[in-house]
Amino acid sequence: MENMAEEERPPQDPELEVSVPEAPPAPALESAPTPASAPAPSAASASDEAGSERHISIQRQLADLEKLTFLMEGDFDSASSLNSDNLNAGNRQICPLCPKEKFRACNSHKLRRHLQNLHWKVSVEFEGYRMCICHLPCRPVKPNIIGEQISSKMGAHYHCIICSATISRRTDMLGHVRRHVNKGETKSRYIAASAAKPPNEILKESDTDVQVCPNYSVPQKTDSYFNPKMKLNRQLIFCTLAALTEERKPLECLDAFGATGIMGLQWAKHLGNDVKVTINDLNENSVTLIQENCHLNKLKVVVDSKEKEESGDILQEGEKNLGNIKVTKMDANVLMHLRSFDFIHLDPFGTSVNYLDSAFRNIRNLGIVSVTSTDISSLYAKAQHVARRHYGCNIVRTEYYKELAARIVVAAVARAAARCNKGIEVLFAVALEHFVLVVVRVLRGPTSADETTKKIQYLIHCQWCEERIFQKDGNMVEENPYRQLPCNCHGSMPGKTAIELGPLWSSSLFNTGFLKRMLFESLHHGLEDIQPLIKTLIFESECTPQSQFSVHTPSNFNKQGKRKSNEAIVSLAKKQKGDNSTEHPPFYYNIHRHSIKGMNMPKLKKFLCYLSEAGFRVSRTHFDPMGVRTDAPLMQFKSILLKYSTPTYTGGQSEGHVHAVSEDTATDRTGLKCQ
Numbered sequence: 274m275e276n277m278a279e280e281e282r283p284p285q286d287p288e289l290e291v292s293v294p295e296a297p298p299a300p301a302l303e304s305a306p307t308p309a310s311a312p313a314p315s316a317a318s319a320s321d322e323a324g325s326e327r328h329i330s331i332q333r334q335l336a337d338l339e340k341l342t343f344l345m346e347g348d349f350d351s352a353s354s355l356n357s358d359n360l361n362a363g364n365r366q367i368c369p370l371c372p373k374e375k376f377r378a379c380n381s382h383k384l385r386r387h388l389q390n391l392h393w394k395v396s397v398e399f400e401g402y403r404m405c406i407c408h409l410p411c412r413p414v415k416p417n418i419i420g421e422q423i424s425s426k427m428g429a430h431y432h433c434i435i436c437s438a439t440i441s442r443r444t445d446m447l448g449h450v451r452r453h454v455n456k457g458e459t460k461s462r463y464i465a466a467s468a469a470k471p472p473n474e475i476l477k478e479s480d481t482d483v484q485v486c487p488n489y490s491v492p493q494k495t496d497s498y499f500n501p502k503m504k505l506n507r508q509l510i511f512c513t514l515a516a517l518t519e520e521r522k523p524l525e526c527l528d529a530f531g532a533t534g535i536m537g538l539q540w541a542k543h544l545g546n547d548v549k550v551t552i553n554d555l556n557e558n559s560v561t562l563i564q565e566n567c568h569l570n571k572l573k574v575v576v577d578s579k580e581k582e583e584s585g586d587i588l589q590e591g592e593k594n595l596g597n598i599k600v601t602k603m604d605a606n607v608l609m610h611l612r613s614f615d616f617i618h619l620d621p622f623g624t625s626v627n628y629l630d631s632a633f634r635n636i637r638n639l640g641i642v643s644v645t646s647t648d649i650s651s652l653y654a655k656a657q658h659v660a661r662r663h664y665g666c667n668i669v670r671t672e673y674y675k676e677l678a679a680r681i682v683v684a685a686v687a688r689a690a691a692r693c694n695k696g697i698e699v700l701f702a703v704a705l706e707h708f709v710l711v712v713v714r715v716l717r718g719p720t721s722a723d724e725t726t727k728k729i730q731y732l733i734h735c736q737w738c739e740e741r742i743f744q745k746d747g748n749m750v751e752e753n754p755y756r757q758l759p760c761n762c763h764g765s766m767p768g769k770t771a772i773e774l775g776p777l778w779s780s781s782l783f784n785t786g787f788l789k790r791m792l793f794e795s796l797h798h799g800l801e802d803i804q805p806l807i808k809t810l811i812f813e814s815e816c817t818p819q820s821q822f823s824v825h826t827p828s829n830f831n832k833q834g835k836r837k838s839n840e841a842i843v844s845l846a847k848k849q850k851g852d853n854s855t856e857h858p859p860f861y862y863n864i865h866r867h868s869i870k871g872m873n874m875p876k877l878k879k880f881l882c883y884l885s886e887a888g889f890r891v892s893r894t895h896f897d898p899m900g901v902r903t904d905a906p907l908m909q910f911k912s913i914l915l916k917y918s919t920p921t922y923t924g925g926q927s928e929g930h931v932h933a934v935s936e937d938t939a940t941d942r943t944g945l946k947c948q
Contacts, residue, residue: 331405332402339381339385376408395443433450481542483538483566483569486562506645510618511543512795512807513791524615527608532559542572553601560601575600605628619645633692636715641700641712645710649678684776687726694719696716732744733773733774743859779859781814784814789811816891857902863900871920874914884910
């Protein structure tokens, strides 16, 4: 059933579907009496069921079920010429679906009433057939111990017409058949799928071929999952690894959860001998699929330190082998405890907290750990109790919930690194609709670990105006924590207005120099899809408007990234520490969330210029397309937004328009482009 094709097919006539031979019955049916496995003799279904072995409890009509009595007695001639007069002849007959201990032989009219009221009345209908309840010893039943005696009571059950499974309850049988229908497993489709397995589909991404299962988008438990929507995630990680190869090479890289192996294949195919790739997965089917994808991309596979090549993978003339990939079938925690790596990527299904301790146990100094978390329901405050259980963090839904999710993951990563006497430097953190990606550099030593833990703080969040601020350092209990907030909601509103969130990562989320090197690598390898996102991250890290992009040209990236020697880059990474004066301001404001009722807001680009004119740092953010990252307090943010908003009614639009034009003229004099 797991290999069945999932595509939709046009409906077929039930009569035509019955003519297809059915799969062999379940092994439990072999213990049934000889008459139970005999085919039904009715003339209407004789041609339909030729060559099939359907259980006798599955019939079209009640009369077909009554005729089985003569089959059990061996009178086939009388069964073929049976009519209603013969059934009322007064012959004593036995029930074909009950053992002799349960139902003794009786007259035909009593047998008909028994079959109709017990077996036929509670049957399950499917495409013209009735799956009647069966009391034969087809299904093993556990014996019941009553005192010192053991009673083995026979259990009633149904036989599935599609997969020959035995189900005890009628409601469970209805759900079982409904699942078959939802998966498209009608009888003809199921038999066709079991007879011939559909071939795997081959997809192409970044010049890398990968074959996936037919149901790769909605996989079964034993299948490998391939998500095309994670293309940006894979390209971000590839640019990270390509930038790391400029510091030292070769790098030992680990894709801890390979699935189809697409990520590790891209590393080995595009970076060549600069990396030594290990792809791991605990699922045996995934390991086999990874090996096939390696041969598909002309890559050698090393399994258990032995080179494995097939005779069909002979390289053609003019081609050369691109590199080796080691494929392992092991638990990710065990593998990361056994070996040391320079680069580790964790992308389990859901949260990654179960693998962080193992990842930081043997990671080399100045190595990189990238963590992809797809448990967005807990990180985005939809399941707050799950976030408290996994991350030990108290959160609520806020306007900056995506950055809150990124800081939650970074805090969990920092705590795991500190437990191993290691510190971290956050290279970048990205939170999109369906995943949160955090990439950190590892700094060994207890001093780095202490500096890292100091950056994990609690956040005070006002639930009235959405103002927020990290708590000040210190162990002394403050009499009134509300005084730390820039707003005055506690004095003007009744009751408690603020809530404590966290613990969260309070330092910078981006490293500007590393992001510039990533942008150069994306230009070098032709990854056009990821370049707009990396550019946005660069502006967000510097907190500058995107109108000043002319400063960041590819030549500057070449000077800052490629032309530096490896020793200079390593020394820069060792000495690089957080500088609060140059860090981007934490969090952002949504311009729509703080709009004024009855007023038309200015365009986002113009509003960024207005904030910059007022002397504040400002930039857009990738977390929210309408978000503004700035160091301006919320009161200043709202006052500037009110100043440049125009009334919606007609009388005030002309005056507001003149006011906006004068402000645009002043802006042009300052040299900023607000168009």
